[in-house]
Amino acid sequence: MSAEARYGQQVFQDYNCIACHQFYGLGGYMGPDLTNVMSNRGEAYTRAFIAAGTATMPNFNLTDDQIAGLLAYLEFVDRTGTYPAENYQVKWWGAVAQEDDPR
Amino acid sequence: MTATQPAVGLRFMRLGMLALAAGLLFGVIGGFQFLFPEFLRELLFTKTRPLHVSLVVSWIFLVAIGGIYFYLPRRNNLKLYSERFAIWHYWIFVVTGLTILGCYLSGRFGGREYFEFPPVLSIPIFLTWILFGVNYFMTVRQDRAPWPVYYWMWGTGIVFFFITFAEAHLWLIPFFRDSMVREIMVQWKSYGALTGSWNMLVYGTALYVATRIGGDDKPARSKLAFGLYFLGLFNLMFGWAHHTYLVPSETWIRTFAYAVSMTELFVFGKIIWDWRASLETWQKNRHCGAYRFLFAADIWVFVNLALALVISVPAFNLFTHGTHITVAHAMGSTIGINTMVLLASIFYVIREEVPEEIHAGCSRRVTVGFWTANVSLAVFFVALILAGIGKGVYAGGSFQEMMLQIRPFLLLFTISGVTLMLGIWIVLWNAYRLIGTVDEPAAEASAQPELA
Numbered sequence: 389m390s391a392e393a394r395y396g397q398q399v400f401q402d403y404n405c406i407a408c409h410q411f412y413g414l415g416g417y418m419g420p421d422l423t424n425v426m427s428n429r430g431e432a433y434t435r436a437f438i439a440a441g442t443a444t445m446p447n448f449n450l451t452d453d454q455i456a457g458l459l460a461y462l463e464f465v466d467r468t469g470t471y472p473a474e475n476y477q478v479k480w481w482g483a484v485a486q487e488d489d490p491r
Numbered sequence: 492m493t494a495t496q497p498a499v500g501l502r503f504m505r506l507g508m509l510a511l512a513a514g515l516l517f518g519v520i521g522g523f524q525f526l527f528p529e530f531l532r533e534l535l536f537t538k539t540r541p542l543h544v545s546l547v548v549s550w551i552f553l554v555a556i557g558g559i560y561f562y563l564p565r566r567n568n569l570k571l572y573s574e575r576f577a578i579w580h581y582w583i584f585v586v587t588g589l590t591i592l593g594c595y596l597s598g599r600f601g602g603r604e605y606f607e608f609p610p611v612l613s614i615p616i617f618l619t620w621i622l623f624g625v626n627y628f629m630t631v632r633q634d635r636a637p638w639p640v641y642y643w644m645w646g647t648g649i650v651f652f653f654i655t656f657a658e659a660h661l662w663l664i665p666f667f668r669d670s671m672v673r674e675i676m677v678q679w680k681s682y683g684a685l686t687g688s689w690n691m692l693v694y695g696t697a698l699y700v701a702t703r704i705g706g707d708d709k710p711a712r713s714k715l716a717f718g719l720y721f722l723g724l725f726n727l728m729f730g731w732a733h734h735t736y737l738v739p740s741e742t743w744i745r746t747f748a749y750a751v752s753m754t755e756l757f758v759f760g761k762i763i764w765d766w767r768a769s770l771e772t773w774q775k776n777r778h779c780g781a782y783r784f785l786f787a788a789d790i791w792v793f794v795n796l797a798l799a800l801v802i803s804v805p806a807f808n809l810f811t812h813g814t815h816i817t818v819a820h821a822m823g824s825t826i827g828i829n830t831m832v833l834l835a836s837i838f839y840v841i842r843e844e845v846p847e848e849i850h851a852g853c854s855r856r857v858t859v860g861f862w863t864a865n866v867s868l869a870v871f872f873v874a875l876i877l878a879g880i881g882k883g884v885y886a887g888g889s890f891q892e893m894m895l896q897i898r899p900f901l902l903l904f905t906i907s908g909v910t911l912m913l914g915i916w917i918v919l920w921n922a923y924r925l926i927g928t929v930d931e932p933a934a935e936a937s938a939q940p941e942l943a
Binding site (some may be wrong): 389405411415446475479482485 | 525603805813815
């Protein structure tokens with residue numbers, strides 16, 4: 389993890405973003421899952437949401453450095469896998485193997 | 492034994508009741524914020540959620556711990572190893588707890604989900620568990636007879652809380668923090684096992700109260716009870732991975748967790764069921780308060796078992812994970828099982844210690860509160876499942892659109908949350924008032940021996 393992403397991780401925790409958002413479906417349900425937000429929505433879209441807020445999410449008045457850190461952290465998370473799983477195999481006994489699982 | 496010893500346990504219980512009353516209020520505020528994001532904007536959901544969760548989890552720990560501090564000296568005739576440790580435990584808990592609440596209210600976070608407070612505040616929490624652990628084991632070792640299963644369950648809960656709470660802080664080490672998948676797996680392993688550790692404390696309390704009401708210690712010494720204990724321990728150590736089915740991991744971990752899941756609840760339900768069937772009517776009437784709350788816990792065990800079995804199948808979990816169905820399971824467990832068991836413990840204490848209030852546990856007000864809470868919880872539970880199904884089957888790409896579709900269920904969830912809070916408040920108000928009338932010096936004088 390880069391120093392910028394690590395800083396972003398701390399910003400994510402300092403503002404308790406996980407109260408509303410999730411990674412891999414783990415977290416609060418008031419906002420969307422952010423695991424792949426960077427590849428699904430792109431950096432500009434994500435930056436705009438963080439910087440301006442929405443009707444549901446307040447504008448936290450983050451500094452440019454904090455926003456850059458958060459974007460670096462979300463980029464880091466994005467590279468770790470896909471959620472929800474897109475390619476998976478369901479076994480007859482109910483177990484599941486996913487494409488992102490370590491081989 | 493001095494009069495202070497049982498009094499410390501009662502103090503923990505009363506603090507736990509206050510924590511639950513406040514925790515429910517923050518839960519209701521959070522529910523309204525789900526529907527109306529502008530509601531109490533000064534108190535953001537990022538604050539109300541940790542306030543709600545921390546206070547409700549504190550209720551579980553405080554009343555379970557209070558019961559142990561109360562029952563050992565008061566009803567099992569075991570002198571507490573150190574009263575001073577217990578009093579220190581209480582005051583460190585109060586000061587740390589108030590500091591954490593202050594941090595949340597002022598928006599000072601820094602930790603991870605469920606322990607959102609600045610990590611330095613975990614140090615006094617560790618300290619309280621050392622004090623509690625030393626006090627517990629040094630106290631129960633005075634009992635030279637083979638231990639009933641609840642002694643083992645309480646001890647295991649204490650040891651594993653300590654281990655899992657430490658594990659939940661491994662993210663502070665760069666080796667874990669620098670790998671997202673490793674870190675999230677360790678985090679959720681610790682949370683899963685931590686829940687198992689408090690279940691040990693709560694289920695131990697349930698068995699304790701059940702054997703006391705029945706006047707027979709056999710259910711706590713039976714092979715089935717010890718079977719439950721080992722199954723619970725096995726689940727605590729290996730059954731955590733159902734939280735992380737969708738995180739990239741070795742497939743065998745997922746399959747193994749699937750195999751281990753949820754057998755513990757079945758055995759627990761069976762023990763309580765068997766115990767209830769063997770109770771004489773007079774015993775039910777004599778302890779109708781504690782009995783009815785254990786009965787409710789028993790029903791919720793089966794309801795939660797059914798849901799837990801479904802969501803533990805990885806093929807179903809693909810669709811239920813990350814939806815409100817997970818919240819339904821968490822609420823069913825913490826309110827339906829844990830809270831009902833702990834209220835049973837409180838009403839058992841009231842019945843035994845305030846003999847002039849024979850019918851307090853079944854008074855009209857407590858009955859109204861009991862039914863309001865349980866019916867509301869049922870509606871609340873179903874509303875969350877429906878909201879979860881709505882989210883799980885939504886095929887579009889817009890989060891806001893999905894939230895609009897499930898809004899009627901969220902509305903039902905919020906309304907039933909209000910009545911649930913009111914029902915539990917009614918019960919708590921009566922219990923808090925009655926626990927306050929326990930005459931501590933008299934409690935010492937009439938201490939009863941351990942059951943044969």
